[in-house]
Amino acid sequence: MKVSTLSLRNYRNYPAVDLATDHRVNVFIGQNAQGKTNLLEAIYMLALTKSHRTSKDKELIRWGETHAVLSAGTVRKYGDCRLQLDITNQGKKARVNGLEQRKLSEYIGTLNVVLFAPEDLEIVKGSPGVRRRFLDMEIAQVHPSYLHSLNQYHKVLVQRNNFLKSGNAHKSTNEPLMAVWNEQLATYGSKIMTRRQGFIAKLQTWAESIHRGITGGSERLEIGYLPSVEMQGMEEETVLFDRFMIKLTQAKEQELRRGATLVGPHRDDLSFRINGKDAYSFGSQGQQRTTALSLKLAEIELIQQETGEYPVLLLDDVLSELDRHRQTQLIETFRSKVQTFITTTGVEGIRMETLDDVKLFHVSEGAVGEEPS
Numbered sequence: 001m002k003v004s005t006l007s008l009r010n011y012r013n014y015p016a017v018d019l020a021t022d023h024r025v026n027v028f029i030g031q032n033a034q035g036k037t038n039l040l041e042a043i044y045m046l047a048l049t050k051s052h053r054t055s056k057d058k059e060l061i062r063w064g065e066t067h068a069v070l071s072a073g074t075v076r077k078y079g080d081c082r083l084q085l086d087i088t089n090q091g092k093k094a095r096v097n098g099l100e101q102r103k104l105s106e107y108i109g110t111l112n113v114v115l116f117a118p119e120d121l122e123i124v125k126g127s128p129g130v131r132r133r134f135l136d137m138e139i140a141q142v143h144p145s146y147l148h149s150l151n152q153y154h155k156v157l158v159q160r161n162n163f164l165k166s167g168n169a170h171k172s173t174n175e176p177l178m179a180v181w182n183e184q185l186a187t188y189g190s191k192i193m194t195r196r197q198g199f200i201a202k203l204q205t206w207a208e209s210i211h212r213g214i215t216g217g218s219e220r221l222e223i224g225y226l227p228s229v230e231m232q233g234m235e236e237e238t239v240l241f242d243r244f245m246i247k248l249t250q251a252k253e254q255e256l257r258r259g260a261t262l263v264g265p266h267r268d269d270l271s272f273r274i275n276g277k278d279a280y281s282f283g284s285q286g287q288q289r290t291t292a293l294s295l296k297l298a299e300i301e302l303i304q305q306e307t308g309e310y311p312v313l314l315l316d317d318v319l320s321e322l323d324r325h326r327q328t329q330l331i332e333t334f335r336s337k338v339q340t341f342i343t344t345t346g347v348e349g350i351r352m353e354t355l356d357d358v359k360l361f362h363v364s365e366g367a368v369g370e371e372p373s
């Protein structure tokens, strides 16, 4: 999979830019705050219809404007595609080859990307919410129905939480209403959890072998799923549903007291262990960074396995943070098979001689100049 052209209109600090990006490696070079990450964010938006930096779409529209448009030409195994995303204060609309997509959740997956940025360290070091977001974004790219379950689950969760908070949930006359929400919560919740469990099992296989390669065989990475409803091995959705319902019954009194839903995938977490030790508590900064890198490289392979095509790799200012060995490992991975977009303040850290088909773009104050190839 490849992005061959990229156009931005009134996006972040870009009034208008049109780029030919039909190269294996595209490098955006520029000083700080010139708009390099904005370009990667635009590609990420075209893939996932969400920014990796903000949940407020308003921030993406150029100041003083009301409408931003992103578009890209993509080259895929089964034909080329023209993608377009319109962003206004009222919402977003996606088009594929000019045809408006009924639902954004059905559009996601048309372009697959893997982004690796300094903030990814937070997947290991940060709060459980960061890890759940990582899981959700990655699974949604390869399983569009996952996003549907997630959206439905959150709708039920909000209603159920409001009800628990209101104090009306104590009344026995309201029990039938609670029973309906419990069933919906367990239905969508068990779908989400079985998907997460399957995804993590596959991610583990890839990440463990990649991590071993990066560390020269000295470290064994294990990824664990910590679901809020106990799972025994690979679970059937129906078995999990029953257990979810039992857990909700058991938690009833506590939920009424606390005024919140205490069971379900909104409380899931992930664990990372290096040679048997928890990377969150005991990992060095370098080990945590390598763990995040292994996860991202594993995702590349996993997307290929699930979709039959390699995703586009977006590297936001990360090469300079890696030592020579890890940098080489990263470059070797994407060199032959993955189209890559890199942002950097200078090319000194990048061993250009190891790359072929590279294009340099100079980014300055919302304008992009192409260096002749």
Ligand SMILES: Nc1ncnc2c1ncn2[C@@H]1O[C@H](COP(=O)(O)OP(=O)(O)OP(=O)(O)O)[C@@H](O)[C@H]1O
Binding pocket: 011, 012, 013, 014, 030, 031, 032, 033, 034, 035, 036, 037, 038, 039, 058, 059, 060, 061, 062, 063, 317, 343, 345
């Ligand atoms: N909605 C917006 N409208 C106009 N300009 C914006 C908007 N949002 C952000 N910017 C501008 O975009 C610039 C930041 O761009 P970006 O984050 O891509 O920087 P960068 O080149 O990646 O920098 P660094 O190397 O520091 O990460 C800033 O100058 C900021 O003021």
